[in-house]
Amino acid sequence: MPGNQQQKRRTASLTNQYVYAFHEGNARMKQLLGGKGANLAEMTRAGLPVPPGFTVTTEACHAYFKSGNQLTEETIRQIFDALARLESETGQAFGDARNPLLVSVRSGSVTSMPGMMDTILNLGLNDETVEGLAAATGNPRFAYDCYRRLIQMFGSVVLGIEGMHFERLLHRLKAKRGAEADQDVAAEGWRELIENYKTCVRSQSGREFPQNVREQLGLATEAVFRSWNNQRAQVYRRINRIPDDQGTAVNVQSMVFGNKGDDCGTGVVFTRNPSSGEANLFGEYLINAQGEDVVAGVRTPQTIGTLRSEMPDMYAELSQVCALLERRYQDMQDIEFTVESGKLYVLQTRSGKRNAQAAMKIAVDLVQEGVLTMEKALLRIEASHLDQLLHRGIDESAAADVLAVGLPASPGAAIGRIAFDPDVASEWKQAGKPVILVRPETTPEDIHGVLAAEGVLTSRGGMTSHAAVVARGMGKPCVCGCEDIRIDEERKRLVVGGREFAEGEWITLDGASGRVIAGAVPLKEATASPELLQMLAWADEVRSLRVYANADTPEDARIAREFGAEGIGLCRTEHMFFAPSRLEIMQRMIVADTPEERKEALDGLLPIQQSDFEGIFAAMDGLPVTVRLLDPPLHEFLPKAGELQTSLAEAKSEAERTEIKQLIRKVQSLHEANPMLGQRGCRLGIVYPEIYDMQIEALFKAAAARIEQQADVRLEIMIPLVGDASELKLLRGRIDEIAGQILTEEERRNCRYTVGTMIEVPRAALTAGRIAEYADFFSFGTNDLTQMTFGYSRDDAEGKFLTHYLDRKLLPHNPFQVLDAEGVGQLIDLAVTSGRAVKPALKTGICGEHGGDKDSIAFCHRAGLNYVSCSPYRIPLARIAAAQAAVEQGAMVAERGTETGAGIVEIAPETGMEHETANGTGNETGNETATRIETEIATGGEMGADQAAKAI
Numbered sequence: 001m002p003g004n005q006q007q008k009r010r011t012a013s014l015t016n017q018y019v020y021a022f023h024e025g026n027a028r029m030k031q032l033l034g035g036k037g038a039n040l041a042e043m044t045r046a047g048l049p050v051p052p053g054f055t056v057t058t059e060a061c062h063a064y065f066k067s068g069n070q071l072t073e074e075t076i077r078q079i080f081d082a083l084a085r086l087e088s089e090t091g092q093a094f095g096d097a098r099n100p101l102l103v104s105v106r107s108g109s110v111t112s113m114p115g116m117m118d119t120i121l122n123l124g125l126n127d128e129t130v131e132g133l134a135a136a137t138g139n140p141r142f143a144y145d146c147y148r149r150l151i152q153m154f155g156s157v158v159l160g161i162e163g164m165h166f167e168r169l170l171h172r173l174k175a176k177r178g179a180e181a182d183q184d185v186a187a188e189g190w191r192e193l194i195e196n197y198k199t200c201v202r203s204q205s206g207r208e209f210p211q212n213v214r215e216q217l218g219l220a221t222e223a224v225f226r227s228w229n230n231q232r233a234q235v236y237r238r239i240n241r242i243p244d245d246q247g248t249a250v251n252v253q254s255m256v257f258g259n260k261g262d263d264c265g266t267g268v269v270f271t272r273n274p275s276s277g278e279a280n281l282f283g284e285y286l287i288n289a290q291g292e293d294v295v296a297g298v299r300t301p302q303t304i305g306t307l308r309s310e311m312p313d314m315y316a317e318l319s320q321v322c323a324l325l326e327r328r329y330q331d332m333q334d335i336e337f338t339v340e341s342g343k344l345y346v347l348q349t350r351s352g353k354r355n356a357q358a359a360m361k362i363a364v365d366l367v368q369e370g371v372l373t374m375e376k377a378l379l380r381i382e383a384s385h386l387d388q389l390l391h392r393g394i395d396e397s398a399a400a401d402v403l404a405v406g407l408p409a410s411p412g413a414a415i416g417r418i419a420f421d422p423d424v425a426s427e428w429k430q431a432g433k434p435v436i437l438v439r440p441e442t443t444p445e446d447i448h449g450v451l452a453a454e455g456v457l458t459s460r461g462g463m464t465s466h467a468a469v470v471a472r473g474m475g476k477p478c479v480c481g482c483e484d485i486r487i488d489e490e491r492k493r494l495v496v497g498g499r500e501f502a503e504g505e506w507i508t509l510d511g512a513s514g515r516v517i518a519g520a521v522p523l524k525e526a527t528a529s530p531e532l533l534q535m536l537a538w539a540d541e542v543r544s545l546r547v548y549a550n551a552d553t554p555e556d557a558r559i560a561r562e563f564g565a566e567g568i569g570l571c572r573t574e575h576m577f578f579a580p581s582r583l584e585i586m587q588r589m590i591v592a593d594t595p596e597e598r599k600e601a602l603d604g605l606l607p608i609q610q611s612d613f614e615g616i617f618a619a620m621d622g623l624p625v626t627v628r629l630l631d632p633p634l635h636e637f638l639p640k641a642g643e644l645q646t647s648l649a650e651a652k653s654e655a656e657r658t659e660i661k662q663l664i665r666k667v668q669s670l671h672e673a674n675p676m677l678g679q680r681g682c683r684l685g686i687v688y689p690e691i692y693d694m695q696i697e698a699l700f701k702a703a704a705a706r707i708e709q710q711a712d713v714r715l716e717i718m719i720p721l722v723g724d725a726s727e728l729k730l731l732r733g734r735i736d737e738i739a740g741q742i743l744t745e746e747e748r749r750n751c752r753y754t755v756g757t758m759i760e761v762p763r764a765a766l767t768a769g770r771i772a773e774y775a776d777f778f779s780f781g782t783n784d785l786t787q788m789t790f791g792y793s794r795d796d797a798e799g800k801f802l803t804h805y806l807d808r809k810l811l812p813h814n815p816f817q818v819l820d821a822e823g824v825g826q827l828i829d830l831a832v833t834s835g836r837a838v839k840p841a842l843k844t845g846i847c848g849e850h851g852g853d854k855d856s857i858a859f860c861h862r863a864g865l866n867y868v869s870c871s872p873y874r875i876p877l878a879r880i881a882a883a884q885a886a887v888e889q890g891a892m893v894a895e896r897g898t899e900t901g902a903g904i905v906e907i908a909p910e911t912g913m914e915h916e917t918a919n920g921t922g923n924e925t926g927n928e929t930a931t932r933i934e935t936e937i938a939t940g941g942e943m944g945a946d947q948a949a950k951a952i
Contacts, residue, residue, distance in 0.1 A: 018060040019078040021085060022053055027329075032057050034249030036108030039329075039349050046328065048321060049345050052089050053103065053253030054082040056221060058110065061247035064225045071222060079221065080214070083252075090254050095213040099136060100129035102146070102255040104347075105220040107227060109248040112350060113236050116248060117227035118157050120220050121290055122150040122255060126211040134187075142260050144190035145182070149290065151197040151209055154216065158223040159205040163443075169196045183288055217252070224250045232447045241818070241855065244809065256345045258338040259290045265311075266291045266338045269304050269318065271326040274334075274354040274472060275411055275463075277361025277531075281305075281322060283335075284462045291336060291347065300481050301462045317344050325349050330371050331380065332362050355410055355472045356382075356389040360531035374538045375887045378880065381535060386877040389532055392523040394510045401518040403496045403507070406457070406482025408514040409468035414455030414477040415508045415520045418501055420492050422449020429453070436507055438494055440487055442467040450474065455509040457516060459485050477511030485516065528876075536564060536876060539883035545861050547878045548626070548869035550847060552576065554615030557625075560872035564879060567624035567714070568616065569779065569869020570847035573695060574632050576612050577605070586637045591666045595690065602694040609695060613702035622712040626779060626847070626869075628758060629695050631720040633680040635670040638663065676787065681721025681758075682731060689734065696735055700742040703751045715753040718779055723761040725770040732774050758847070759831055760784035768831035772838040779869075780828055782848030782856075786815050789824050816849070819856035829863055845869060854881040861885035 025033050025041025033041060037055035044050045060075045071079075087093050092101035102124040107116040125133065125147045134143035152170075155161040173193050179185045185193075201209045210216050227233060228248045237244060258266030267285025272278060284301035287310075308315040318337060321344070325333045334352035338345045354362065363377040372380070394413045416434035419425040425435045429452035437453035439446065441461045450456055450470055455477035458467045462481050471478030486495040492503040501507065501518070508521040548569030549560030553576070557568060577586045582605070589601030616625055639647075644664045651657040672678035685692035696717070703713045717735055722728045732755045743751055756777035759765055762785070768778065787794055792802075794816050805811045812818075819825060828846075835842045845867035850856035852874030860868050861882060870878050 018075045019082045020055050034108030037249045037251050051254045051256050056250040058247035058249050061225045097128040097132045100132050104253050106251045107224045108251045110246040111242045117224050120153045122146040124213045125150050140187040144187050148190050148194050155201045158219050161204040165200050221250050256338045256340045263342050269335050270352045271322045272332045277358035364531045364534050378883045395522040398521050402515050404482050404484035404516045406479040406514045409480040410471040410478035411512040412477040413510050413523050416454040417504050422446040425449040426452040477509045479509050479514050539879045543882035543886050545882040546867035548867050549872045557616045557619035563875035571627045590634050606694050606698050609698035610702045617706045617713050624714040626716040628718040631681050633675045638667050641667050682719050682727045696738045704747050707750045717755050720758045722757040723763045728774045765827035765831040769834035772835035777843035780846045782846050782850045819850040821859050857881040858885040
């Protein structure tokens with residue numbers, strides 16, 4: 001490389017490149033360009049008809065916040081340098097009164113987020129350039145329509161003016177001029193509205209609408225960056241665990257117009273149906289409209305299928321583009337397009353949001369079509385969607401009073417009370433009331449209401465409207481574009497077919513058919529689809545973690561096995577005592593004054609426990625069953641002191657009063673200042689050995705009974721709350737002693753029981769090596785281990801201060817939902833390592849609620865645990881998440897295996913550009929070659945990853 005080029009390169013490296021033209025980027029630059037920007041770059045490189053533009057990077061976003069929420073001088077300089085290059089490319093000039101360049105400004109975060117800033121179209125228009133646009137196109141009506149749209153979008157999105165102010169002025173104008181639709185308004189009408197809009201901007205924001213087009217672009221860019229931290233974006237990130245430090249990019253793109261006339265249009269198309277997963281084009285478009293008209297639900301659009309008959313050539317070209325993009329990205333795509341004077345333009349593509357059932361079908365179909373590998377298909381499944389997969393349906397026999405039928409935007413069924421306001425929906429949800437959010441259409445500001453609602457109903461908008469897309473992503477039933485209903489927001493009434501429904505009345509939605517039904521219709525559960533079963537089978541081939549269930553009854557065990565549980569990781573015996581008839585015996589045992597009285601009560605509990613254990617062993621025949629001996633303190637089985645005092649005052653007889661007084665004394669004697677750290681778990685079994693003796697006897701008698709029936713019993717007895725090896729040594733000895741008393745020699749051979757402990761006390765983790773001498777397995781009780789490690793009472797923390805901690809970013813996640821890998825995880829790692837140093841085959845797993853959380857399962861895989869245990873209904877999620885963890889770890893290992901050695905020029909993942917390694921002695925590689933290689937890797941082109949690595 002000549003010396004002056006080397007100098008330029010080193011000088012450039014001192015200044016961050018904050019702006020990239022579309023042709024400079026590629027798919028691998030998503031962290032820098034955002035998802036939208038990376039896709040625009042990739043489509044441009046692929047030769048698709050993408051209007052030219054540039055992306056302001058996520059690094060510029062970080063610089064904006066570091067500079068006190070203002071664009072840095074360097075960012076501004078690079079933006080307008082890029083704008084000058086865009087002017088040269090298009091032959092137009094930004095702000096030119098004769099041939100103005102107009103642009104759109106879109107947000108583009110790394111992870112797609114509905115909470116981000118809405119798009120601004122037609123930026124660059126002002127009182128002078130609108131005249132130039134009118135003259136250049138010979139269409140004044142079109143030019144002034146574009147200008148009024150810009151003022152409305154800019155005023156709402158950038159200046160924060162409520163949209164209703166502009167909507168009210170628009171409706172007044174249309175009423176005044178007798179125009180039913182926007183297309184019926186002439187140029188003079190738009191001129192009048194523009195002046196009214198400018199007055200509105202002045203009165204509502206205290207400033208004029210900016211006539212300086214460079215100021216417009218700067219303010220719009222800042223608005224995108226600000227939107228990263230708006231409330232709805234923060235809520236969405238928290239729900240979906242998106243890192244706050246990703247930031248957003250800004251995409252500035254030259255305008256093409258779908259609203260010039262009847263040979264123009266705009267639309268959104270999915271390469272497959274996002275509700276069913278069927279392999280056919282799905283979407284909507286509008287003739288003579290701009291893009292926001294489709295997604296905002298202002299007009300009810302036509303289905304993409306009708307484009308085949310109205311514009312057959314355009315439909316054929318669009319189909320080819322869809323096929324190319326789906327193949328290139330190996331996933332269903334959500335594509336925005338515009339037709340300007342008969343020419344097709346692709347404005348953006350991204351992986352399309354889909355409901356859980358569609359996600360399964362699409363992933364399975366792509367594998368069968370040879371597009372994806374089984375492993376990649378597993379990574380496409382969002383584990384959180386699996387909770388939504390078995391959609392409830394309508395009991396058709398009760399669905400008689402159908403009020404209206406809209407568009408079936410998101411499947412599933414929901415019942416709830418009508419709420420017309422998202423704030424009301426959120427309040428009612430907190431009060432425990434099921435809600436159906438009913439709106440003319442939803443906007444990003446309504447996201448908290450959508451989140452709170454059981455389902456969503458809108459009177460306007462189509463299958464790709466905001467309500468439809470967001471509801472599908474959340475797995476909520478949604479009916480859109482239900483034009484037969486009228487929503488009277490002032491009177492808070494839903495009017496349909498001459499009937500009125502007030503806020504708070506019950507309705508039912510059927511998102512699969514689009515029906516709106518009066519009243520609360522009974523719902524029924526669905527069954528697993530063939531695609532789900534196939535995906536779960538693939539997951540079982542890939543994963544190394546076993547998935548057990550937390551199950552306390554024979555029925556729980558049966559359900560767990562149906563969902564694919566490979567055993568029971570936690571049977572909480574205390575849950576067997578709370579039925580009224582059993583609780584009475586349990587209370588009699590607790591209040592007993594002598595061991596004899598206590599044993600008499602325990603003798604009454606023993607056959608009940610034995611029967612339960614026999615049922616569980618029968619349901620899990622051949623699979624391990626981990627039974628935890630009694631864990632909670634005894635006072636939890638007794639009435640509260642306040643309740644007893646009330647009962648005492650209402651007692652009718654002296655005998656009744658005597659009995660209540662005895663209970664009160666026992667409650668007082670069992671009172672503890674901190675029950676979680678008091679006499680519970682193994683401490684209870686040591687102080688009251690007869691309690692554990694009864695449970696152990698019941699277990700072995702149940703095992704013997706099942707063995708007599710030729711069953712395969714795999715019993716694992718778990719001692720809770722061990723903090724010292726001596727506790728486990730003592731209790732294990734008692735278990736072995738009772739087993740010897742109950743089981744015959746042949747039964748002992750067939751009853752392969754093991755004894756282990758629940759690690760939930762930090763000291764147990766720290767001394768795990770000593771505890772392992774007496775343990776066959778460790779089960780980490782991550783709920784209590786989290787409480788004791790943080791020093792948080794879960795109930796108090798979640799009810800009082802944890803929300804504030806999360807809001808202020810003091811903690812990245814609720815540690816009771818997502819396992820704290822840094823602290824609690826370190827204890828688990830230490831315990832596993834120490835325990836296996838003593839017993840290499842030591843079985844380890846977790847049985848807290850974290851066992852059903854995707855991120856926590858990934859940690860368990862990395863930590864080398866044998867299993868996770870979770871609720872029966874979360875087993876499909878855990879199976880998929882465990883497989884994803886295995887695939888991701890395998891991919892990381894493969895990536896490390898292909899890393900290049902020192903002194904070789906590598907591809908920087910953040911930028912896709914070449915750089916020298918630390919020793920500075922590497923060979924030089926041209927940017928074009930380097931970018932081509934990494935594009936091949938990203939898109940699965942002809943050059944494989946191994947060949948690409950060699951080429952580098």
